[in-house]
Amino acid sequence: MAMTDEKKQGPNYSTIELMACAASRLLEDKRSVFVGTGLPIIAAMLAQKNHAPGLLIVFEAGGIGPKIPTLPISVGDSRTFYKGVMANSMDYVMSTGQMGYIDYGFLGAAQIDIHGNINTTVIGPHDHPKTRLPGSGGANDVGSLAWRTIVIMQQDTRKFVPKLDFLTTPGYLTGPGAREAAGLPEGTGPYRVITQLGIMGFDDATKCMKVLSTHPGVTVDQVKQATGFELLVSDNVQTTGAPTDKELKILRKQVDPAGLILGRK
Amino acid sequence: MDFFKENICTHNNFHPYGCSRQTQVRSMDIIEEGKGELLAWRDPDDARRWVRENKPRSLDDKRMDIKDAVSKFVHDGDYLAMGGFGHVRVSMAAIYEMIRQGKKGIIMSGKTAVHDIDVLVGAGCISKVEVAYCFGHELRGLSPASRRAVETGRVKVAAEISNAGFQWRYKAAAMGLPFMPTRVMAGTDTFKHSSAKVVKDPFSGKPIVLLPACYPDIVFVHVHRCDKFGNCQVDGTLIEDFELARAARRLVVTTEEIVDEKVIRKEPWRTCIPFFLVDAVVKVPYGSHPGNMPNIYYSDEEHMAEWLSLSKTDEGLKQYFDKYVYGVDDFKGYLKLVGGKKKMQYLKRLEHLKVKLKAPWRDR
Numbered sequence: 162m163a164m165t166d167e168k169k170q171g172p173n174y175s176t177i178e179l180m181a182c183a184a185s186r187l188l189e190d191k192r193s194v195f196v197g198t199g200l201p202i203i204a205a206m207l208a209q210k211n212h213a214p215g216l217l218i219v220f221e222a223g224g225i226g227p228k229i230p231t232l233p234i235s236v237g238d239s240r241t242f243y244k245g246v247m248a249n250s251m252d253y254v255m256s257t258g259q260m261g262y263i264d265y266g267f268l269g270a271a272q273i274d275i276h277g278n279i280n281t282t283v284i285g286p287h288d289h290p291k292t293r294l295p296g297s298g299g300a301n302d303v304g305s306l307a308w309r310t311i312v313i314m315q316q317d318t319r320k321f322v323p324k325l326d327f328l329t330t331p332g333y334l335t336g337p338g339a340r341e342a343a344g345l346p347e348g349t350g351p352y353r354v355i356t357q358l359g360i361m362g363f364d365d366a367t368k369c370m371k372v373l374s375t376h377p378g379v380t381v382d383q384v385k386q387a388t389g390f391e392l393l394v395s396d397n398v399q400t401t402g403a404p405t406d407k408e409l410k411i412l413r414k415q416v417d418p419a420g421l422i423l424g425r426k
Numbered sequence: 427m428d429f430f431k432e433n434i435c436t437h438n439n440f441h442p443y444g445c446s447r448q449t450q451v452r453s454m455d456i457i458e459e460g461k462g463e464l465l466a467w468r469d470p471d472d473a474r475r476w477v478r479e480n481k482p483r484s485l486d487d488k489r490m491d492i493k494d495a496v497s498k499f500v501h502d503g504d505y506l507a508m509g510g511f512g513h514v515r516v517s518m519a520a521i522y523e524m525i526r527q528g529k530k531g532i533i534m535s536g537k538t539a540v541h542d543i544d545v546l547v548g549a550g551c552i553s554k555v556e557v558a559y560c561f562g563h564e565l566r567g568l569s570p571a572s573r574r575a576v577e578t579g580r581v582k583v584a585a586e587i588s589n590a591g592f593q594w595r596y597k598a599a600a601m602g603l604p605f606m607p608t609r610v611m612a613g614t615d616t617f618k619h620s621s622a623k624v625v626k627d628p629f630s631g632k633p634i635v636l637l638p639a640c641y642p643d644i645v646f647v648h649v650h651r652c653d654k655f656g657n658c659q660v661d662g663t664l665i666e667d668f669e670l671a672r673a674a675r676r677l678v679v680t681t682e683e684i685v686d687e688k689v690i691r692k693e694p695w696r697t698c699i700p701f702f703l704v705d706a707v708v709k710v711p712y713g714s715h716p717g718n719m720p721n722i723y724y725s726d727e728e729h730m731a732e733w734l735s736l737s738k739t740d741e742g743l744k745q746y747f748d749k750y751v752y753g754v755d756d757f758k759g760y761l762k763l764v765g766g767k768k769k770m771q772y773l774k775r776l777e778h779l780k781v782k783l784k785a786p787w788r789d790r
């Protein structure tokens with residue numbers, strides 16, 4: 162009886178909650194993370210309230226080391242420096258990023274390609290956009306300067322594309338060595354891509370995207386079908402752990418009680 | 427691009443050692459140039475002359491009302507940058523007044539421009555934008571009015587840039603320099619559509635991006651408090667305003683409160699904008715509404731939801747502006763209309779986490 166009920170109801174978490182949990186688990190304690198608007202903040206807040214109380218969160222507008230009380234609407238609003246260690250400026254935060262202080266950068270995207278380059282500027286031609294998106298914001302800066310960039314986004318063939326409409330933020334550009342050749346800081350680049358289907362990384366030799374883990378109930382084939390380019394597959398594909406009760410409780414009660422992001426269908 | 431060579435030629439006219447144009451071009455070793463339009467750049471000596479001739483050195487009482495400040499300092503076609511962060515500590519009173527006075531052809535700095543630019547574009551004041559972040563409302567989603575304007579070609583995107591890139595354009599100006607080197611934007615379309623250049627760094631030998639200085643014609647910064655001369659204090663993050671205030675040719679400060687000079691002089695280390703950068707001081711309590719004013723009031727998400735809903739159509743825009751801008755005489759009238767004291771009390775309590783957030787745009 163109980164089994165049937167569970168089947169009928171499906172899992173006790175939403176896809177977006179699963180993505181937030183998978184993302185937050187990548188963030189280690191006592192490391193620094195630069196977060197962008199939306200789901201990245203949720204993941205960083207969850208990490209800080211769960212397994213990484215010493216996570217140093219920084220925001221582009223100048224908030225440094227806050228204990229974020231509730232989901233900020235803007236990456237510059239007062240929640241982003243609540244009980245922080247410093248409230249300073251964009252120049253300060255971006256300069257420290259350029260110096261190498263930012264371990265993780267956390268971004269959303271509208272399109273991504275095989276080398277982890279991302280588009281948040283425009284769908285269609287730049288002069289005559291089909292859809293005009295906000296642009297780089299701090300994304301290009303994070304993708305240029307953070308040691309490891311994590312991208313969190315929806316996966317389908319319109320978003321995982323062979324060629325971006327616009328390369329807003331650098332991934333590995335055209336492949337190994339291309340970042341350094343362009344003048345970007347050495348040893349930086351995309352680290353993980355988290356979607357509603359699984360977790361991708363990048364192959365060391367080719368800097369091409371590779372499936373590392375699929376979410377519960379999702380097959381590697383489903384991930385491949387949702388991708389507009391040839392996806393490498395790890396020899397040892399894992400299954401992403403489902404959100405724990407503790408993670409769900411923190412997400413729903415503390416991180417986003419108003420359901421601003423988590424409440425979206 | 428051509429401006430670069432031209433300016434080198436100009437420099438040669440002044441150069442005491444007459445160093446040849448060829449040597450200078452070679453020493454810069456340009457690898458790649460962005461094709462975005464170069465906006466608000468000035469030769470550093472022109473900028474110095476402007477400062478010498480136009481910026482105040484004496485402690486003068488600069489208080490005026492927002493009507494006078496806007497009519498005196500904002501001209502059609504100006505390059506405008508708003509302090510704050512698009513919907514955080516942003517001088518909305520100045521924005522409504524620019525609309526009321528029918529300013530046209532403004533070129534806007536899209537340095538995390540959110541509600542500020544959305545409203546100005548919706549009202550038809552803006553012709554061109556340099557975009558770091560525009561046409562979006564962060565967590566609230568995309569901005570219907572300004573997206574529509576760009577997608578239909580009513581507003582032109584003149585150049586792309588990143589947030590740090592914009593910030594460092596202001597920093598170059600704030601240092602009196604022609605450009606700022608940086609390691610962001612390299613290798614991307616953001617660079618290709620910017621006004622930056624890549625050169626070979628003469629020290630490391632690696633490619634490095636040079637961002638041209640940006641001197642906006644007019645900047646509005648909203649602050650927590652200042653004295654009548656314009657010495658300002660800001661609580662919370664400064665965002666870009668520390669540099670932007672210096673980059674500005676004309677700077678109008680709007681403030682929640684005007685304090686005695688003694689308050690400033692008691693803690694001079696708290697001053698983030700000194701009087702000699704400031705051209706006008708305007709007292710506007712709640713002047714950032716519906717945006718957030720850190721430590722005083724949070725953003726008014728009910729009003730934002732109304733804007734996002736009405737701005738989906740041109741008729742809706744007309745309705746919004748007729749009601750909240752043209753239908754009132756000034757910012758006080760607007761505040762009354764958006765909910766008066768009761769609403770401001772709620773936003774104050776919300777800022778201090780004492781009441782629950784109401785965000786009707788959530789389900790849009």
